[in-house]
Amino acid sequence: MNKIKIKNKDLFLTNPLLRKFKIFVNQVLKPFLLKFLLLVLGLIIIVIISLKLFKPSFIEKSLVKTKFYFLHYLNLDNYQFQEIKIFGNKRVFNEQIIDIVKKTQDKIFVDNEEYQPLIQNLIDEIKANLPWVNQITISRNMPNILNVYITEYEPFAIWNSDDKKFIIDKDGNPVLLEDQNNLEEFKDMIILSGRGANTHAKALFNILAINPALSDKIYSATWVGDRRWNIRFDNGLLVKMPEDEIYDAWQKMIKINSQGQIDQYKVIDLRIVGKIYIEYNDATFRELKF
Numbered sequence: 001m002n003k004i005k006i007k008n009k010d011l012f013l014t015n016p017l018l019r020k021f022k023i024f025v026n027q028v029l030k031p032f033l034l035k036f037l038l039l040v041l042g043l044i045i046i047v048i049i050s051l052k053l054f055k056p057s058f059i060e061k062s063l064v065k066t067k068f069y070f071l072h073y074l075n076l077d078n079y080q081f082q083e084i085k086i087f088g089n090k091r092v093f094n095e096q097i098i099d100i101v102k103k104t105q106d107k108i109f110v111d112n113e114e115y116q117p118l119i120q121n122l123i124d125e126i127k128a129n130l131p132w133v134n135q136i137t138i139s140r141n142m143p144n145i146l147n148v149y150i151t152e153y154e155p156f157a158i159w160n161s162d163d164k165k166f167i168i169d170k171d172g173n174p175v176l177l178e179d180q181n182n183l184e185e186f187k188d189m190i191i192l193s194g195r196g197a198n199t200h201a202k203a204l205f206n207i208l209a210i211n212p213a214l215s216d217k218i219y220s221a222t223w224v225g226d227r228r229w230n231i232r233f234d235n236g237l238l239v240k241m242p243e244d245e246i247y248d249a250w251q252k253m254i255k256i257n258s259q260g261q262i263d264q265y266k267v268i269d270l271r272i273v274g275k276i277y278i279e280y281n282d283a284t285f286r287e288l289k290f
Contacts, residue, residue, distance in 0.1 A: 009262070069211045078190055080152060082144040083146070085148065086154070087149045087150065089152065091132045092133060092152065097126060100122070100125050100129055100222045104125050122148075124140055126148075132175055133152060133153075137149040154169050156185060158192065159191075160191065161194075161195060165180050172198040173176075190219070194223030194226075197221070197223035200223055200229075207247055211254050214254060228240075228271070229246070235263055237268065239253060240271050241271070244273070248273075264281060266279045276288040
């Protein structure tokens with residue numbers, strides 16, 4: 001093999017015609033092809049940038065069509081499943097998901113740019129129709145097995161808003177209760193009220209977690225004036241929280257509770273930083289100092 005290579009090399013060195021051809025390739029043809037490729041690449045980039053600036057809809061429509069033809073003609077985008085496997089669901093029934101999969105139709109409206117691939121189509125339909133679904137991942141085992149992985153919202157509190165009852169998780173994500181009169185399952189949860197209470201609930205839940213024994217005595221919390229909380233305990237005690245420094249205010253509440261006298265109090269006002277005002281059950285008032 002080495003002898004053949006040496007002979008070929010010698011042939012290029014000794015044969016004038018082959019030597020001229022090699023020089024032509026290295027000095028003329030290769031530089032020309034490189035310049036040509038760079039020119040073509042530059043033109044493609046210019047065309048793409050121009051379309052992006054002046055006709056972005058053309059690029060989006062082209063991508064939609066490309067996606068459709070690729071998935072559709074490789075038969076990766078049909079709804080014929082021999083088996084549908086569902087994981088992680090507790091409140092959402094398997095039958096609900098299977099029914100959505102069966103009813104969902106291909107959105108093959110390429111000219112109207114409405115087409116979506118199968119997986120994204122199913123994700124959108126399931127999340128739109130099943131409010132308990134927080135996150136969803138769907139995969140396929142070719143050719144016809146569908147795997148659906150569900151993460152649901154974890155109930156943490158009841159939220160009353162505009163005469164409707166929602167269940168919210170620790171991040172305040174709301175789920176409208178289908179049966180507005182059936183709260184038996186959630187009867188031990190804190191009741192929140194006030195417009196926008198759910199969006200501020202996470203900060204409240206974080207401080208309540210400091211002392212679970214005290215938090216377990218809370219019945220409800222009201223978001224007041226879009227700026228602060230009023231907290232109501234099971235025994236009727238009302239705690240008025242400040243707008244700011246609620247962590248420090250709750251630490252004071254924990255100290256007050258440790259004295260074992262909160263059953264004597266009707267109202268604990270913590271709205272003024274550095275001050276604690278008490279209204280007793282007998283309607284007397286005084287400032288509490290530590």
